[in-house]
Amino acid sequence: MTIKALSGNEAVAQAMRQIDPVVVAAYPITPQTEIVQLFSGFVSDGLVRTEFVPVESEHSALSAVVGAAVAGVRAMTATSSNGLALMYEVLHIAAGLRLPIVMPVVTRALSAPINIHCDHSDVMGARDSGWIILFSENAQEAYDNVLQAVRIGEHADVRLPVMVALDGFVLSHGVERVSLLEDAAVEAFIGEYQPTVDVLGDEPVTVGALALQDSFFEFRRQMAEGLYHAPRVIEEVGREFEGISGRPYGLVEAYRTEDARAVLVALGSTAGSAKEAVDLAREEGLRVGLVKVRAIRPFPAAALRELLGGCEVVGVLDRSLDYSGQGGALYTEVKAALHPLEGRPRARGFVYGLGGREIGMEDLVGLMRELVPSGADVTYLGVRE
Numbered sequence: 001m002t003i004k005a006l007s008g009n010e011a012v013a014q015a016m017r018q019i020d021p022v023v024v025a026a027y028p029i030t031p032q033t034e035i036v037q038l039f040s041g042f043v044s045d046g047l048v049r050t051e052f053v054p055v056e057s058e059h060s061a062l063s064a065v066v067g068a069a070v071a072g073v074r075a076m077t078a079t080s081s082n083g084l085a086l087m088y089e090v091l092h093i094a095a096g097l098r099l100p101i102v103m104p105v106v107t108r109a110l111s112a113p114i115n116i117h118c119d120h121s122d123v124m125g126a127r128d129s130g131w132i133i134l135f136s137e138n139a140q141e142a143y144d145n146v147l148q149a150v151r152i153g154e155h156a157d158v159r160l161p162v163m164v165a166l167d168g169f170v171l172s173h174g175v176e177r178v179s180l181l182e183d184a185a186v187e188a189f190i191g192e193y194q195p196t197v198d199v200l201g202d203e204p205v206t207v208g209a210l211a212l213q214d215s216f217f218e219f220r221r222q223m224a225e226g227l228y229h230a231p232r233v234i235e236e237v238g239r240e241f242e243g244i245s246g247r248p249y250g251l252v253e254a255y256r257t258e259d260a261r262a263v264l265v266a267l268g269s270t271a272g273s274a275k276e277a278v279d280l281a282r283e284e285g286l287r288v289g290l291v292k293v294r295a296i297r298p299f300p301a302a303a304l305r306e307l308l309g310g311c312e313v314v315g316v317l318d319r320s321l322d323y324s325g326q327g328g329a330l331y332t333e334v335k336a337a338l339h340p341l342e343g344r345p346r347a348r349g350f351v352y353g354l355g356g357r358e359i360g361m362e363d364l365v366g367l368m369r370e371l372v373p374s375g376a377d378v379t380y381l382g383v384r385e
Contacts, residue, residue: 025064072198095130100153117356260289277364
């Protein structure tokens with residue numbers, strides 16, 4: 001292994017270099033631009049064999065990648081915020097065609113008003129498009145998740161595209177210690193691509209055909225079956241990756257939850273800060289813990305029930321609003337996951353950090369002091385009412 005000081009964008013670009021996809025099509029958007037800019041340098045320097053396709057929009061970027069994938073090759077892109085929103089039509093096409101495309105997404109607020117900083121509204125808006133979605137706590141996880149995403153998406157029981165989310169600027173531009181695997185180890189781990197469709201091959205194949213009442217339902221049910229198998233595959237790939245890296249991965253990560261009366265649930269970079277906040281709160285005698293959700297699609301409902309069923313209250317941190325009138329998307333899904341439990345813990349939602357507004361250690365520790373079952377259903381942290 002090689003240890004380097006890298007930003008999240010640099011770490012993701014290094015993972016893409018080691019994957020060496022046949023095609024990368026991309027369009028720049030802050031704060032993702034650096035990923036494909038760095039990767040284009042690898043192309044021009046001859047470090048990869050990739051055909052790099054600069055296009056006129058994010059819609060075109062994913063469309064070109066879909067075209068490459070149906071031609072039977074590994075293909076990737078990357079995007080952020082309104083760029084992901086512009087891809088919306090093609091997200092469903094990529095999933096419906098069962099194409100194992102891997103796409104890093106640097107999370108950023110959606111307009112309007114224009115904001116270039118971190119929240120999760122872009123990814124959350126795409127969560128029901130049929131893609132597997134993994135979140136990263138730090139630059140190391142962003143690198144590791146991109147490598148694992150290749151194996152997860154290409155698994156014969158899954159065959160679905162995968163997004164890897166990393167928080168804009170917090171992770172994309174923050175420099176951290178990252179341990180890179182050797183190129184040969186990555187090559188052996190991801191293996192040779194085995195496509196299930198190749199429109200340029202000898203066998204005739206139809207892609208994107210019309211499917212009406214007599215067949216459309218079955219296609220969508222097959223997509224759901226791929227997502228049904230995905231939790232097992234994510235955990236299997238995580239165990240294999242631990243064997244070559246020493247770093248374990250699953251659907252969720254529990255931190256000091258064994259005797260916790262109150263547990264926070266978080267995504268992304270905030271989970272790292274929340275671990276330290278848990279330690280500080282424990283020093284005050286508070287029995288608190290943390291569950292970090294790594295995979296939001298498929299949603300790890302069974303794993304969350306197992307970890308959270310014995311506590312009194314669950315506080316769910318959302319860096320987005322779903323405008324259902326019930327708080328954030330993670331909160332509503334955690335609450336639904338806990339519903340089958342008898343004597344289930346009270347779930348409370350905490351919306352924070354929209355548009356990049358910071359949440360500090362004092363905020364997190366203060367939240368843990370006040371995390372009791374009798375509080376409000378949904379609270380907005382740090383907002384000027």
